[in-house]
Every structure is written in structure tokens, then in C-alpha cells.
Amino acid sequence: MKTKLLSTAIVLCAIAFILHDAYSAKGGKAGYTGSPSENTCLTSGCHVGNPLNAAPGSVVISSPDLTNFIYTPGHTYTINVTVSKTGVGLFGFAMEALKSNGGNAGSFVHTSPTVTQSLSVVVAGQVRTSATHKLNAGLATGSKTFAFNWVAPNPGVGTVTFYAAGNAANNNNNTSGDFIYTTNHAVLDSTIVAGINEPTVLLENVNVFPNPVSSLLNVSLNTKEKADLKIEVYNLAGQFQDLLLLKTEAPGSHQYSFEVNQRFVTGMYLLRVTSGNQTAIKKVFFQ
DSSP: OHHHHHHHHHHHHHHHHHHHHHHHTTOSOSSOBOOTTOOBTTTTTSSBSSOTTOSSOEEEEEOSSSGGGEEOTTOEEEEEEEEEOTTOOEEEEEEEEEOTTSSBOSEEEOSSTTTEEEEEEEETTEEEEEEEEOTTTTBOSSEEEEEEEEEOOOTTOOOEEEEEEEEEEOOSSSSBTOEEEEEEEEEEEHHHHHTTOOOSSBOOSOEEESSSBSSEEEEEEEESSOEEEEEEEEOTTSOEEEEEEEEEEOSEEEEEEEEOTTTSOSEEEEEEEEETTEEEEEEEEEO
């Protein structure tokens, strides 16, 4: 009888090990980026011990060729997700690219398949795909950058939002003491930006702050010659919303402040600044 019980226990342990190994070999998880209708690994309880986005530490989305986070439909872009936390030696991430309705926008291609991968899960009735890390691919000191490609969606999708969550883990083989960070970034369709006359001559040194803004929006810029200066607000569909400034301005440095409290519905907008034949387009989030 003891032999039978021992044999049964060994079999159950072997099955548990196989299941655990098959799962853990996947590394990251899909559906935990903090995007609409999703949890993070902190709120789901799989990595606990510190508040969300506890300083110092961060997760940052960047790209060497997705200029100003404006995409051309169908093009392929390199995406870098960097998770940082001093004193940490193991990092993980998950990132989604979503349309406004919560569906996938484009697809991921993994140029380092031993480091990153794609996993999918059903969220709010839709299949969502995350780019995420492989098991132990995030071993590093202080920070880790995960690189992969994003193939932008076909025309007609409009603004895409990247959602990313990063895990700075203490590598103690349990769920406690880890740090979870989240971020998101709007990515604009170049055909929409072109609809508000994307600049052929760029107006340089235009700064918008704070961003996001809840009450007072500040815009600083330099003009090289006397010209008509215009500052306009458009929505992400390229539709005109408001005229903030129209005046003839002398060359030099200028700063303007605009009260935007309750002037705009909360969301992301495009600020178009024009001086003569020079134009700059900046993204600004009104709270």
C-alpha cells in the first residue's frame, strides 16, 4: 500500500512539475499591461509588495524610427521597452498596441526570439496580444531594454495606443518585494496628421508644458523672422477644435499661457503652431 501511495505521489509531482515547467517557460504573461479592462501583475496579486509606479524606477517606450510617435500604415518600426530600477537584477515587461475599441492594432515581430515573444489572452470579449519577455531573458543590472518590431496596422485604424507594464523583480523566487511600473503612449496615424498639414518646414524649439495639463497650458518657441503666428488645437481625427492665438510676432523668443480648464474634453489633442511657412505639431493631453 505504501509503495502504491509513493508511486502515486511521484506521478502527481511529476505532472505538477511538467505543468509548472511548461507554464514558467513562457516567462511573461498576456493581459496584464494595465490597459482598459486589464489588471497589472500588482493588482492581480502575482507580484506584490510595493505601490504601483513606486519611485525611483520606470518603464519607458521608445523607438529610433517611429519619429514623434507618428506611424505610416503598414510600415515596420523598432520598439524598445526599457524597465529600470537601481539595485534590481531581473526585469520583465508586457506591451500591447490597441485600437480605440480595445482590439489589436498591427502585430509584433520578434527579432530576438530567445528574449521576447507574443502571447494572447481574451479580455472583454476580444483577443489581445502582448509582446512580452521570455523566461530569465530580463537578467540585467539596474535596467533592461527589450527590443522587437511593431508592424503598423492598415489604413483606417487611426490613433493607436501603446500600453506597457514593467516588472523590476528582486529575483527571490516568490511574488513578494517586486516593483510594477506602467505607461502608455498615443501613436498617431500619419494620414491624419497630414490632414492638418504636416509641416514641410519644421518650426523648431517649440515646447509645451506641463504635459499633461489641467489648467494652464504654456507654449514657448523661437521665431526667426517677423511673421503671423498661429496656435490651434485639433483632435486626433484631425478636426479643428479651437484657435488659441493669432498675432503678428517679431523674431525672437516667446512664451504664451492659455487657460484650458474645462475648455476641452479630457483626452489627447494635437497642438499646431505656425509661424509664416514653418509649422510644428505637438501632442498634448488635457486632463
